[in-house]
Amino acid sequence: MSGVRVLVGTHKGAFIMTSDGKREKWDVSGPHFGGWEIYHVKGSPADPNRLYASQSSGWFGQVIQRSSDGGKTWEAVGNKFVYDGVPGTHQWYDGTPHPWEFKRVWHLEPSLTDPDTVYSGIEDAALFKTTDGGQNWQELSGLRSSETGPRWSPGAGGMCLHTILLDPSHAGRMFVAISAAGTFRTDDGGKTWKTITKGLHSKYLPDPTAEVGHCVHRIAMHKSRPDVLFMQKHWDVMRSDNAGDSWQKISGNLPTDFGFVIDVHAHEPETIYVVPIKTDSEHYPPDGKLRVYRSRTGGNEWEALSKGLPQSNCYVNVLRDAMAIDSLDKCGVYFGTTGGQVYASADAGDTWNAIARDLPAVYSVEVQTLP
């Protein structure tokens, strides 16, 4: 019988949660790398037992961990992230030029076909790649050195490259998102990039429709329709039907269109999920009620999913990398909170149960569907 493995990164370690296809009973292991910040853990689509984890610390910097047995054992691999050439400057909070400085790895995106190839998104925003299982990392510097790079500036959480989407249909095409710069697409494996922000409107910018400066929180796609992208922006939920060339607002009847996560149903490309958060200064759900919102129409029409989720006195946040969807039928939906809960739905969001309730603040959630 098939099963799932949920990979959870938290403020103080990683946790691995496994279950069979029913997704009712869970085994939880961890903390792995206890005491370290685990921004992201993700498995290779080409080899489910190959996992990568971003482990970091204000004291000791960045470590990258790799497992070849599904997370039972780990080995530290390369942690040297050096910008290509002379790094130059980006824009600081006060508008002055500021040198690019490596801080941490936010996101690891293994190749769809090769377990030794992984892309990493870092702060200060740049994209790196390894082809030897994480031993050595090289910057794909065409992104950062593009014409807009010097105008990128950090959001409140830092200037992070937090989302990497690999297009399964077009070789060499990928999408990345950066807070607070915007969204970018390459069609040549990362050599050159196009800024894809047309249609975004951010009222906190002097020019709300500027090419860069948009605080994109997360983008998502369904693998069967990689030209359709969904975006949770600082404010606004957006959609593109042309690989990011233009965007339309699909916030519709959401109680608030601020939030961090967005994801797509495994089998229904027009079914999407968000978790509305009250405002950009009140990082908790409206009315103290934790609700996932689902649209079955590709946006605009949303329904609240709350069965099994706390509906009073809930003031947690759900961070941008903290939602994932498995590919069982019905598909499972998972998300983690800054209050340390990891919730799972085995019926595409209709009902929810907590896998864990008292973890450190959850930074990221990924899920692997196992044979």
Place this chain on the structure above:
Amino acid sequence: MPAIKSIIRVELPAHLRTLAGVSGEVAVNVPLSLEGTVTQRMILDAIEHAYPVLRGTIRDHVTQQRRPFLRFYACSQDWSHELPDAPLPGAVASGAEPFLIIGAIAGG
């Protein structure tokens, strides 16, 4: 003439001991200078040679600067702000006293 080496005792923070797969104090072979002294740089080079996993965790890969929240102590003194090539006390070079790498007390 082969370089004279000294066994230097080093205390690592708990998280770095875990990362390196060691427990307690570690001992590293450090080639002494012509004057018979050891320096921070010599000790850190030896630590990173013996435990490559620690590269980048004590000092920056490129600048070789000490990470801001780490401190270097020896013989009850803070050597963190000394130059990396400044000689450390003879008691460290002789192995009588350990070189301490300390995680600074900071929130988190």
